[in-house]
Amino acid sequence: MKAVFLDQQTFIPSISMDVIADQLDNLTLYPTTQACDVLKRCCDVDVIITNKVIINSDIMAKLPKLKLICVAATGTNNIDINAAKKHNIVVMNVAGYSTSSVSQYVFTGLLNFFTKTAENSQKANRGEWSNSQTFCIHASKFDELSSKTIGLVGYGDIAKQIEKVAIAFGMKVLIAERLNHQPIRTGRVSFDAMLEQADIVSLHCPQTPDTEKLFSHSVFEKMQSHALLINTARGAIIDEDALAYALKNHLIGGAILDVLTQEPPSSEHILLQSMPSNLIVTAHIAWSSQQAQQKLINLIAQNIAKFKSM
Numbered sequence: 025m026k027a028v029f030l031d032q033q034t035f036i037p038s039i040s041m042d043v044i045a046d047q048l049d050n051l052t053l054y055p056t057t058q059a060c061d062v063l064k065r066c067c068d069v070d071v072i073i074t075n076k077v078i079i080n081s082d083i084m085a086k087l088p089k090l091k092l093i094c095v096a097a098t099g100t101n102n103i104d105i106n107a108a109k110k111h112n113i114v115v116m117n118v119a120g121y122s123t124s125s126v127s128q129y130v131f132t133g134l135l136n137f138f139t140k141t142a143e144n145s146q147k148a149n150r151g152e153w154s155n156s157q158t159f160c161i162h163a164s165k166f167d168e169l170s171s172k173t174i175g176l177v178g179y180g181d182i183a184k185q186i187e188k189v190a191i192a193f194g195m196k197v198l199i200a201e202r203l204n205h206q207p208i209r210t211g212r213v214s215f216d217a218m219l220e221q222a223d224i225v226s227l228h229c230p231q232t233p234d235t236e237k238l239f240s241h242s243v244f245e246k247m248q249s250h251a252l253l254i255n256t257a258r259g260a261i262i263d264e265d266a267l268a269y270a271l272k273n274h275l276i277g278g279a280i281l282d283v284l285t286q287e288p289p290s291s292e293h294i295l296l297q298s299m300p301s302n303l304i305v306t307a308h309i310a311w312s313s314q315q316a317q318q319k320l321i322n323l324i325a326q327n328i329a330k331f332k333s334m
Contacts, residue, residue, distance in 0.1 A: 025091075025332070026050045027071035030057040034075040034096070039317045043325035044073070047332070066090065073324060074102065076287070081107035092116065092331050094324050097311075099258060101231055114331060118323040120181055122311040126256050127185040129310035130226055133254060133280040137304070138167040170194035175222030177215075177238075178229030178257065186226060198222055203238065219246040224254065231258035239263060244270035250277040256310040259284040268294045271303055278302035282310045 027048050033055035045051045057077050075096040081104045095117040108115045140163035153161050173196040176183045187197045200218035201208045239262040270276050
């Protein structure tokens, strides 16, 4: 079997691709691939491996040898699934590789936001501690996670791990039912009830037509004015114009975003222009611990082995 990996550069150089190569007769690795180069690079392959490169219906129709698309991620929104079925192309994603990595990111963000360690470190580095008349200097309010309520939107493996850590911190956990879903399942609360009660809202749901721009202006109006929103899922779940307004007008207390609708974003993206102090943006890193990246590659190799045995 012959394969191409269209965007290997989405992984750090220390990640070994040997386990994938061992399943194939030939593997070509491309750091990145532009849309105009996809057909040329895939014209005679049996397997495409892609993290974010889009494989649509037009491309599939022109690749008669293609048998398998391996998505180097959990989300498959860059693949036309219906077209793949039409052309008898198997699509295999990976799941469960980043549970520890994402949950660590979420609590790193929470601890930094509420403990103000970075802010206090900056004060010390500026000499404020040396010039202090007391033994300590204070940054903004140091707030405890204990007794805070965290609302989870989506309840897969990552959200369940976050629930465990939150409980260890003494937090209350609310699992949100899907918007307008009836009846409300046991152990969950309505979406609106979660919004009204949560001090922190953490997003872990997939991007679907039902969840695109789920967090709109009307949703931000229902959240508590001090509430913190964390998104490690998909950028399009949030209406970014509405979020910018909510942050600037203090409808919510802050946001930590690891994903945006467009990645990489334009330098003129509304959330990157004069970012308010209550917004933290990182460049889609929550999934990407060394261990999570290698586990993902190993799972792709397992998917190829599974396909070969079908």
